[in-house]
Amino acid sequence: MITRRSLLRHTAAAVVAAPVIAPMAAVAAPGGRLKQSVCRWCYSKTSLDDLCQNAQRIGLKGIDLVNAPDWPTVKKYGLVPSMVQGNGRIPDGFNRLENHDKLISDLQELITLVADAKAPNVIAFSGNRKGMPDGEGLANCVTGLNRIKKFAEEKGVTVNLELLNSKVNHKDYMADHVAWGAEMCKKVDSPRVKLLYDIYHMQIMEGDIIRNIRDNYAYLGHFHTGGNPDRHELNDKQELNWRAIATAIADLGYQGYFAHEFIPVAPEPLKSLEEAFELCKV
Amino acid sequence: MITRRSAIRTATAALAAAAVPATPATSPRLKQAVCRGPFRKYTLDELCQHCVRIGIKGIDLVDHTEWPTIQKYGLVPAMTPGAGNIPDCWNRLDNHEKLVQQMEENLNRAGAAGVPNVITFSGNRKGMPDGEGLENCLKGLNRVKKLAEEKKVTINLELLNSKVNHKDYMADHTAWGVELCKRVDSPRVKLLYDIYHMQIMEGDVIRTIRDNFAWLGHFHTGGNPGRHEIDGTQELNYRAVAAAIADLGFTDYLAHEFSPTAPDQIKSLEKAYEICNV
Numbered sequence: 001m002i003t004r005r006s007l008l009r010h011t012a013a014a015v016v017a018a019p020v021i022a023p024m025a026a027v028a029a030p031g032g033r034l035k036q037s038v039c040r041w042c043y044s045k046t047s048l049d050d051l052c053q054n055a056q057r058i059g060l061k062g063i064d065l066v067n068a069p070d071w072p073t074v075k076k077y078g079l080v081p082s083m084v085q086g087n088g089r090i091p092d093g094f095n096r097l098e099n100h101d102k103l104i105s106d107l108q109e110l111i112t113l114v115a116d117a118k119a120p121n122v123i124a125f126s127g128n129r130k131g132m133p134d135g136e137g138l139a140n141c142v143t144g145l146n147r148i149k150k151f152a153e154e155k156g157v158t159v160n161l162e163l164l165n166s167k168v169n170h171k172d173y174m175a176d177h178v179a180w181g182a183e184m185c186k187k188v189d190s191p192r193v194k195l196l197y198d199i200y201h202m203q204i205m206e207g208d209i210i211r212n213i214r215d216n217y218a219y220l221g222h223f224h225t226g227g228n229p230d231r232h233e234l235n236d237k238q239e240l241n242w243r244a245i246a247t248a249i250a251d252l253g254y255q256g257y258f259a260h261e262f263i264p265v266a267p268e269p270l271k272s273l274e275e276a277f278e279l280c281k282v
Numbered sequence: 283m284i285t286r287r288s289a290i291r292t293a294t295a296a297l298a299a300a301a302v303p304a305t306p307a308t309s310p311r312l313k314q315a316v317c318r319g320p321f322r323k324y325t326l327d328e329l330c331q332h333c334v335r336i337g338i339k340g341i342d343l344v345d346h347t348e349w350p351t352i353q354k355y356g357l358v359p360a361m362t363p364g365a366g367n368i369p370d371c372w373n374r375l376d377n378h379e380k381l382v383q384q385m386e387e388n389l390n391r392a393g394a395a396g397v398p399n400v401i402t403f404s405g406n407r408k409g410m411p412d413g414e415g416l417e418n419c420l421k422g423l424n425r426v427k428k429l430a431e432e433k434k435v436t437i438n439l440e441l442l443n444s445k446v447n448h449k450d451y452m453a454d455h456t457a458w459g460v461e462l463c464k465r466v467d468s469p470r471v472k473l474l475y476d477i478y479h480m481q482i483m484e485g486d487v488i489r490t491i492r493d494n495f496a497w498l499g500h501f502h503t504g505g506n507p508g509r510h511e512i513d514g515t516q517e518l519n520y521r522a523v524a525a526a527i528a529d530l531g532f533t534d535y536l537a538h539e540f541s542p543t544a545p546d547q548i549k550s551l552e553k554a555y556e557i558c559n560v
Contacts, residue, residue, distance in 0.1 A: 167486070207485020208445070210517050211507045229489040239488045239526075241519045248517075 030059075032281035033250040037062035037082040037259035039224070040070075043269055052077035054270045058277050064224075064259040071117050081119045082257040083160065083196070083222060086110040090164065093127030094144035095137035095174050104147050107159065111148075115155035120256070121222055123196060124161045126175035137174045142187045152192035158256075160196040160221045161185075165204040176205050178212050185219035194221030200261070203228045203240060210248045217252050224261040225276065232265045234276045246280035310559050311528040315340030315360040315537035317502070318348070321547060330355040332548050336555050342502075342537040343401070346391055353395075360535040361474070361500060364388050364400030364437055365426075371405035372422040372439075373415035373452050385426045385437070393433025398534065399500055400430075401474060402439050404453035415452045416462050423466045430470035436534075438474040438499045439463075443482040447509075454483050456490050463497040472499030478539070481506045481518055488526045495530050502539040503554065510543045511550050512557060524558035 040063055043051050048063075048070055055063065055077065062082030063074050071081050087106050092099055103124075110122050126141055145159065152159050161184070166176040175181050181195040197220045199209060206212065213220065227238030234242045249258065258280060264272035316338055321329050326341075326348055333341065333355070340360030341352050349359045365385035370377060381402075388400050404419055423437065430437050439462070444454040453459050459473040475498045481487055491498060505516030512520045527536060536558060542550035 168489075203485045204489075205485065207481045207483065207487070208506065209485070211446075211482075228486065236519065236522055237525075239519050239522050241514060241517050243514060244517050 031061070031277075032059075034246055034254065034258045034280060034282060035061040035082075035256070036277055036280060037064050037080075037257040038273060039064040039259055039261040040066045042261060042263050043273075046269065048073050051270075052079055054273070055079055058270075058274045059281070060273075060277060062257050062259065064257070064261070065123075068113055068117070071119070075117075080257075081114075081117065082259060083121045083123055084110065084114050084119060085123045088123060088125055090125050090162075090170055090173060091128040093125035093174075094141040094161070095127040095129075095132060097140055097143065099127065100144045100147065103144065107148050108151055111152055111155050111157045111159075114157050119157070121158050121160055124159050125164075126161060126173065128170075128172040129174045130172065132174070134174060134180060138180060138184050138187075141184050145184075145188045145190075145193050149188060149190035149193050153190060156192075158192050158194055158221045160194050162196040163198055163202055163205075165201040167204050169201070169204075176201075178202060178206065178216050182216045182219045195219050196222045196224065198224040198226070198261070199240070199245060200224065200226030200228055200231055209240065209245055213245075213248060214252065217254075220254075222256050223249065223254075223258045225259070225280070226262040231261075231263050233262055233272045234260075234279055242276075242279050243282065247282045250282050310337065312524055312532065312558060312560060313339045313535050314555055314558055315342050315358070315535040316551060317342040317361075317537055317539040318344050320539065320541045321551070323547065326351050330357055332551065333357055336552050337559070338551075338555060340535050340537065342535070342539070346395070349395055349397065358535075359395070359397045360537060361399045361401050361438065362388070362392055362397050364402040366403050366405065368403050368442065368448055368451060369406040371403040372419040373405040373407075373410060375418050375421070377405070378422045378425070381422060382425050386429055389426065389429050389433050389435050389437075392435045397435065399436050399438055402437055403442075404439060404451065406448075406450040407452045408450065410452070412452060412458055416458060416465075419462050420465050423462070423468075423471050427466060427468040427471050431468060435470065436499045437471050439471070440474040441476055441480055441483075443479040445482050446507075447479070447482075454479075456480060456484065456494055460494045460497045473497055474500045474502065476502040476504070476539070477518065477520075477523060478502065478504030478506055478509055487518065487523055491523075491526060492530065495532075498532075500534050501527065501532075501536045503536065503558070504538075504540040510540055512538070512540055512554050520554075520557050521560065525560040528560050 038055055038060055052074055062080040064083040065085050066074055066081050074081050114122055163175050163181050164170045164173045166173045227234050260276050266272045318341055340358040342361040344359050345363055352359050365381040392400055441453050441459050442448045442451045444451045503512050505512045538554050544550045
């Protein structure tokens with residue numbers, strides 16, 4: 001029986017609990033303008049099923065960096081394999097002509113698989129400099145990507161060359177500035193050859209995130225996140241205001257995926273993911 | 283009389299009150315200041331009164347005629363004229379005679395008034411290689427560093443962006459400025475690290491501040507892009523940046539230099555103060 005006194009107690013509990021409940025309630029709202037996704041490797045201690053189940057519950061739309069054997073699991077939860085890496089390796093990419101034959105045959109195979117699975121994206125890399133001037137590497141990348149662009153266009157799959165930092169994580173990587181990547185895309189001139197703009201990596205290399213995204217938007221096919229300086233949660237301990245960045249991207253009418261690639265350090269990684277989703281739900 | 287029911291009510295109120303975040307410590311770790319320029323619609327007296335109320339400790343970019351007013355309120359003229367201007371400064375040898383004269387006059391005046399900082403610049407490139415400009419700045423600053431040390435006034439060479447606001451400005455990267463400071467090697471010749479300008483030019487703000495902290499004498503703020511409020515409307519998380527600076531034990535001033543867009547500019551300043559009150 002509810003007495004007045006017990007009602008008071010319940011009310012007291014509700015008052016205290018309210019600040020905790022409020023952010024949870026927001027989860028029920030639609031997922032916002034951006035299609036958010038998450039990179040598999042950041043949750044290696046969680047099974048793929050668990051990750052997908054939670055991704056679906058949170059409102060994420062895709063899983064990045066999962067290979068073909070995992071796609072049925074991803075799809076079972078109504079999610080999309082939103083970025084597929086295949087055999088590509090960061091240090092050995094399109095900036096060296098001698099890599100092209102192998103890269104192109106691998107990519108053709110991968111694009112076919114990805115297209116059959118109705119997935120949207122594959123990843124590519126510039127490769128490391130190893131002493132090569134950036135202009136020569138750019139010309140070589142254009143030559144290589146020109147050989148694959150028609151196939152990608154026919155299959156409706158976007159090849160995303162990833163921009164990475166060469167200062168902290170990937171020393172000597174060539175595609176470490178957006179201007180270089182945008183120049184390359186301009187020369188390739190295909191709606192299916194774009195850049196993977198990793199916001200964490202580009203904050204390390206050049207900053208000016210919102211302006212650079214706006215100025216080079218036509219060539220940006222995909223986004224990755226991560227707190228800087230430590231690549232952890234997108235929280236108050238790092239230097240970027242992710243909500244403003246997500247808003248700027250959504251305001252441009254972006255239709256691709258915005259994928260979280262931070263390494264969670266909080267005791268509950270899936271809670272960190274949920275918080276990142278809420279933060280970028282604009 | 284305390285009945286059981288009223289005791290429950292009191293406990294409820296106490297629990298609800300506990301959920302409200304504690305007010306920040308009365309002695310904040312970072313001393314904040316504000317640049318005079320963006321707040322010209324207020325008289326200096328009005329601005330000073332607001333600063334005292336908010337907890338801001340200094341006013342930046344004010345000349346000696348304004349110092350008595352500022353000091354009357356117990357505030358510090360936290361950054362004052364040193365020598366030269368943005369396009370024409372130490373990177374050209376033919377400017378040095380005039381710059382040394384200006385700098386000596388301003389160091390003497392600042393020292394006498396207990397003013398901690400003077401500002402100076404590299405000048406524009408105008409085709410000059412960065413290495414040559416660095417050598418020239420080194421020669422010039424070496425001529426004034428002893429006086430700065432004697433007067434206990436820090437000379438702060440400002441880092442500015444050359445991409446959007448100050449095309450062709452030479453000191454547009456931290457590494458160049460740090461190399462210069464290392465070679466001048468004086469505790470009284472440092473950099474004014476403008477967070478807004480450096481976010482435009484190079485990003486990686488917290489790591490860069492940590493790695494070069496010994497050479498950073500002063501900070502300016504501003505939202506990017508747009509140089510407006512430093513709140514959620516722009517890309518930097520100023521609270522994390524301010525916390526990182528405070529964690530390093532910084533003792534000079536973090537000065538706000540954004541142009542407020544809100545109709546109530548003082549409210550924007552209050553909000554900026556709270557964001558950086560770590």
